[in-house]
Amino acid sequence: MSRTPLIAGNWKMHTTIDEAVTLAEAVAEASQGLSDRQVMIAPPFTALSAVAKAVAASPVLIAGQNVCWEEKGAFTGEVAPSMLKDAGCTMAIIGHSERRHIFGESDAMINKRVLGAQGAGLIPILCIGETLAEREAEKTFTVLEEQTRKGLAEVTITDPAKLVIAYEPVWAIGTGKTASKEQAQEVHAFLRKIITDLYEKNIASQIRILYGGSVNSDNVDALMAQQDVDGALVGGAALKPEAFIRIIRFQ
């Protein structure tokens, strides 16, 4: 059983096209020759195409920060799976906590996005995570199970490389508060059980589960040393070349 670690940078609503290309070039250079891990970046939609060109000669993968379930039509403000592919993406972040909590995306909508991405051949990165209030009310596992089951409803997986799950506790995103390595491992092991219930054991054991929430150059090694932590989804630190390159080089 092997799960190739994935370090993913979510640039959120940051960078002009020029800034994005400069940052992407630094990531591409640092990723040359890395064969035991994958590196992915998710620039804003406006910079996708320029970034894809900038990293074309490197192993860096590109993702959209969201994706629509429809291929075309009257969906103002949305981006179709084929448009992401056309711009150079192979992956799409779906259900990020900012989409859920600022823009009100429901599990049902997120599920449609996952199905749409998968149907078009993009790898969905399904993000799930509990709020602080839910953790304090001891609802963490109930919430995560519901988000996982609803997000993956009707999703068939025959190739474990074609789905990524990201556990991102809402209280840890952009707050500087990281889940402890024990908290992360506990949740990831729980999520592995849920997906083992949904998919065949040999498939579920190979699906990658990333941790996200204030990952930085100081905590990445300890998090990545956990048995069920297969990578990191990085926000703030992904915008700082030095920090992100150190994260890519986790030991």
Ligand code: PEP
């Ligand atoms: C994120 O945006 O997915 C994230 C985890 O952000 P940060 O690393 O800044 O907490």
